[in-house]
Amino acid sequence: MSGALAIRWNGAPVAQIPALGRGLHYGDGVFRTVLLHEGRVIAMEAQLDKLVADAAAIGIRPPSIDLLREELGAVTSFGAAAIKLLLVRAGEQRGYKPASDVADRLLIVYPPPPAASAHAIEGIHAIRSPVTMATQPLLAGIKHLNRLEQVLASRDWPEGVAEAILGDDRGTPVCATRANLFWVRHGVLHTPALDRCGIAGVTRSRVLALAEAAGIECRIGSQPWSALLAADEVFVCGSLIGIWPLRALDAHCYQAQRPMTRRLQAALGHPTHVHYLSPR
């Protein structure tokens, strides 16, 4: 099990999983990746809530949140880790038609990301991906196991590039390969709608909630690429990375002052960049 600190299949330690499962053969499952920090899973309840909602959305009956919480609790002794939780439709028969709505549970404990990320304070260089995301409203927002678009969009980045922003077939930016997208214009916080494609991350929801609580005007909606270039600040966010501002998108550079991004980073308090931020 190179690369993982622990693997549990339906609660039991394993190194391998059944070869006939519907996760491998069809991507018939959903997942979340969560951050374990100082023995505590960041935003655990929101993560488990979204995991079971995503499972239900593709017709998989999720296990109880109590059981998932218990299995997560059993690995918090690792202290710090990136933990991936998968719910995969059970069954080993050949053929697309699901014979079951029962979920198998796969929990993988990976080493944690670096404790402090320079990306959070210095910003990243992102590119516009040549991959256009397909429109599938039945799967939009769901973190399912069909992720070939993200694989294709993660290839061939020039040196120094840390993310790629993907758009949809209407010419509007949607998300990064492993993060959600926000931008700020005239004090208003914007993020794309995810009703046609993209993944609705838990950190995206948390950022929106924190912004609203702070009295920041938020707008969810699709806008053209030009809106990203006209933005005062742009950032991407995710459960493992927290908030990474964009220093540049392709050849377009953003200002080094990022008051709204910094304010939201402080509010989010993500462990990988909290040390960079002044106390609130």
Add this chain to the structure above:
Amino acid sequence: MSGALAIRWNGAPVAQIPALGRGLHYGDGVFRTVLLHEGRVIAMEAQLDKLVADAAAIGIRPPSIDLLREELGAVTSFGAAAIKLLLVRAGEQRGYKPASDVADRLLIVYPPPPAASAHAIEGIHAIRSPVTMATQPLLAGIKHLNRLEQVLASRDWPEGVAEAILGDDRGTPVCATRANLFWVRHGVLHTPALDRCGIAGVTRSRVLALAEAAGIECRIGSQPWSALLAADEVFVCGSLIGIWPLRALDAHCYQAQRPMTRRLQAALGHPTHVHYLSPR
């Protein structure tokens, strides 16, 4: 390994596979399902050729066809079987970005489909699926492991329904859940283009080649659903099923005489329905 007669991972017998593989986590692989009949793999060369082409199309370096042929040859002693061959990008690290272009090989021997299929002669009742296929030209035609649309489209079929026909977002029919689609109108054989979505099956290519060899005019192109209703004959085809005519699409019934379908069934000579057909 319930449901399988044999499983080989990179040539070695196994019951399980690594839990961290990119097939499960991202669907980062391709496959074919082939029919073993009387110890011989039907259309083996065409199947292997398409398998390696599909792998290359998503940036996976395929193994040599000689090796694949050898590993298939090692299971022909089962006599009759449905054999699934997967090429999955190797690597166990977390993250979408591929670190390798090497392929792991998974070969699964399943029990064969029924030796003779009434569907081939009596025809099937198909429905129009409520699932609209997403447009992704980068993946169109490729038999990759992201198959959630097929899973969603295989659910909730009314009693007696044997296939569902999926369309794209332009309102044109594309394929069935596990088969390609053809129709006949005024003696011309039509099949949808697969440059935006859908899987290009080997049996589809064989049917087109057989039709052309028989002097039948063929047209590959997208047409509205009304073309299916106006057709004289409609059929679906696949490597395991051969050719199944449509008896009905939703409430629309087709004529019982299907001269072109029967001619192509005879030319294809698929083992599951060859016994129904008069000698050529």
